[in-house]
Amino acid sequence: MARNKEETKARILAAVGSVLARSGFQKVGVNAIAKEAGVDKVLIYRxxxxxxxxxxxxxxxxxxxxTLDEVVDREMLADEKIPFADKMTSMLLRFLHGLQKRPVTQEIMRWELLExxxxxxELYKVREDLGKSLLDILQSQEAIAEEVDLPAISAVLGAGLVFLLLKSKTNNCFLGVDLQSPEGWQRIESAVTYIVQATLQKIETEK
Structure with a gap:
């Protein structure tokens, strides 16, 4: 019985993603989700x-x-010999890779730009909570100078990656960078690495 309950809940949750990705937030509702999942809507309320x-x-x-563990390399984080810039770069790139594996999430995020x-x-709060947790982890790794706005730096880089990924569905390239080829995304990853390294190196120099 418990197994059937969990299987039904999983079907309902999967249906949420399908309906959102296909129709957006205006058309998502209990009836549409129940139909997609093939269950009675009473079960959704239950x-x-x-x-x-x-x-x-x-x-x-x-x-x-x-998940937090998907973005954070715990072994890398625990190694004090690894520079802070490398740890931050790792988080950003693991974040990108995780999002690339979730096409349904990408579709939902496109709808969020319109509604x-x-x-x-509800979904925004989940993302914010993860972002804040990642920032807390980064800030616990090293004493950051007050003039370094790590949240803003992370926001610019994270938002840039999200924008380019969402843009890749409707545009082949952006400023000459191919968004639909492994080579293009390797250029973007290299750029993220360079920006983080250069920014934090400058900060270290100014200390």
Missing amino acids: YFENLASLLGAYGCSSDFWL QNELTD
Whole structure:
């Protein structure tokens, strides 16, 4: 019985992703999700209480968003010999790779650029929580000078990666960089590495 319950919940959560990716937030609802999952909507209310709670559960699932362990290399983090810049670069690139593996999440994020409501807020909160956790980890690794706005630096780089990834669905290239080839993405990864290294090297020099 418990197994059937978990299987049904998994089907419902998968249906949330499918409906959101296909139709956006305006058309997502209990009826549409129940139909997609092939279950009675009563089960949705029984297992998740309401639509907002269901969206929150979907947002917390690894199918939608990255886990902390997916972004953070614990062994690398524990090695004090590895420079801080390398650890930050690793997190950014692992974040990119995790998002590249989630095409449904990419579609949902495209819809979020067009819509804003309590449902989008549920998923946004999940992403913000992960981002803050990653920042806390980075800031615990090394004493950062007050003039270094690590959250803003991380926001610019993270948002840039997200934008280019979402843009790759509708455009082949951006400023001459091929967004649909491994070579193009290798250039982007190299650029992230260079920016982080150069920025933090400058900070170290000015200390």
